[in-house]
Amino acid sequence: MRPVRTLAEALGDGALVLDGGLSNQLEAQGCDLSDALWSARLLADGPEQIEAAHAAYVRAGARVLITSSYQATVEGFARRGVGRAAAERLLARSVELARAAARGVREEVWVAASVGPYGAMLADGSEYRGRYGLSVRELEAFHRPRIEVLAAAEPDVLALETVPDAEEAEALLRAAEGCGVPVWLSYTCL
Known part of the structure; x- marks a missing residue:
C-alpha cells in the first residue's frame, strides 16, 4: 500500500x-554480487533476497527504500539472454519488492525507483566518470524507456542516482519530464 502523504x-x-546501501545488506545476507548486473541480477535469480534486504532496512528505521534497479537496464538484461518484455517486468518488480517489504509497517514508507547512469549498464566503473562519447539526446533516448517502465510501476519518487556530469543530468531530467513521478537527482563528484 502506498503512503497517504506524498x-x-x-x-x-x-x-x-x-x-x-542495498548491496551491503545483500552481501551481509550471503548474496554474490560479482555479476555485471550487480544487485539487479537478483531481480531474476533471488527476488526474495531483495525483499528481505528492504525489510531489514525498514526494521532498522528506514522510511525510504531505494529499489534494486540502479544497474537494471533492458540492454544489461539482454546480455544475459533476457528479452525486452521480461526485462521490463524485472524493472517493475524492483518497485513491487520494495513496496512489499513495507507492507504491514505502521509508519509510512516510501519507495524510490533507482535510475543509475549510463555507465552503470556498462559495468566498467564509468558511472563515476561520465563522458561516454554520447550526446545529451542519445543519453535521453537510453534513459527514457527505463524511466517510463519504472514510473508505470508507481514508485513515490524516481532516484536519479550518482550522476557523473551535467550532460547526463540534463538527459535524465529530460527523460523524466512528464512521467508523472517526482524525481531527485544526486551527483557523484570525483
Whole structure:
C-alpha cells in the first residue's frame, strides 16, 4: 500500500531516514554480487533476497527504500539472454519488492525507483566518470524507456542516482519530464 502523504509532504515535516546501501545488506545476507548486473541480477535469480534486504532496512528505521534497479537496464538484461518484455517486468518488480517489504509497517514508507547512469549498464566503473562519447539526446533516448517502465510501476519518487556530469543530468531530467513521478537527482563528484 502506498503512503497517504506524498514524500514531499513528509519531508515538509522534517528529515526521513533512507535505507543503507542495498548491496551491503545483500552481501551481509550471503548474496554474490560479482555479476555485471550487480544487485539487479537478483531481480531474476533471488527476488526474495531483495525483499528481505528492504525489510531489514525498514526494521532498522528506514522510511525510504531505494529499489534494486540502479544497474537494471533492458540492454544489461539482454546480455544475459533476457528479452525486452521480461526485462521490463524485472524493472517493475524492483518497485513491487520494495513496496512489499513495507507492507504491514505502521509508519509510512516510501519507495524510490533507482535510475543509475549510463555507465552503470556498462559495468566498467564509468558511472563515476561520465563522458561516454554520447550526446545529451542519445543519453535521453537510453534513459527514457527505463524511466517510463519504472514510473508505470508507481514508485513515490524516481532516484536519479550518482550522476557523473551535467550532460547526463540534463538527459535524465529530460527523460523524466512528464512521467508523472517526482524525481531527485544526486551527483557523484570525483
